[in-house]
Amino acid sequence: MVTDKVVFNIFRFNPDNDKKPYFQEFEIPFIRKDLTVLEGLYHIQERLDNSLAFRSSCRAAVCGSCAMHINGKYRLACNTLVSKLKSDTITIRPLSHMSIHKDLFVDMKPFWEKYEHIKPYLIPGKSTPTTGEQIQSPDERTKIDVLIDCILCACCHSSCPITASHEKYLGPMALLNMDRFLSDTRDGARQERLAIVNDEHGVWRCHTVFNCQEVCPKDLNPSGSIAHLKMEIVKNKIS
């Protein structure tokens, strides 16, 4: 890899003006060893072409806004070092299975609708106290440690071949988050939750390809969550 410059080869498409998408190259100075892909995109937007569209917010791998396809893999642009990609050319595409608003900026609405569908909040059960705090022990909390870190970036959604072919499939993000609430001892809607994921757009659509697990920037395991939901459906005799 050359040390003084790097080429960003970026997917461009403005549905208002362009007949079809194309790629555009920008050369940017490779000024620091810790230069991130997101900083490169900002360099382009601020100094070379202010029409370039992309999403970002926290710049710290927390908000999930900057997910995109970078040199063959879905990643967060803000925590992907250009130096780690070991390439003179960085090719960047938008997230898949969502329509393009402009360039790297996609329409996330269908993705949020799937999240909304799984009721991503605690639902009180019959035995839930109506007053006071609902106490959770450290052990009970530890059990959901591996589930609560999802930042809703959509890397898993875009890498999944089933979300590509079956528009209504809930997908790995929604199913992992369903497992997160189902596994929370403060939640009282087990039957309702399992019924939601037991339909034709739920867990049984998963072909266990493991792409979701491979690309998750937080090292979460949506495939494991889907397997857990399937077991719970059988155990609880949900039909």
Ligand code: FES
């Ligand atoms: S900008 Fe927030 S995760 Fe990258």
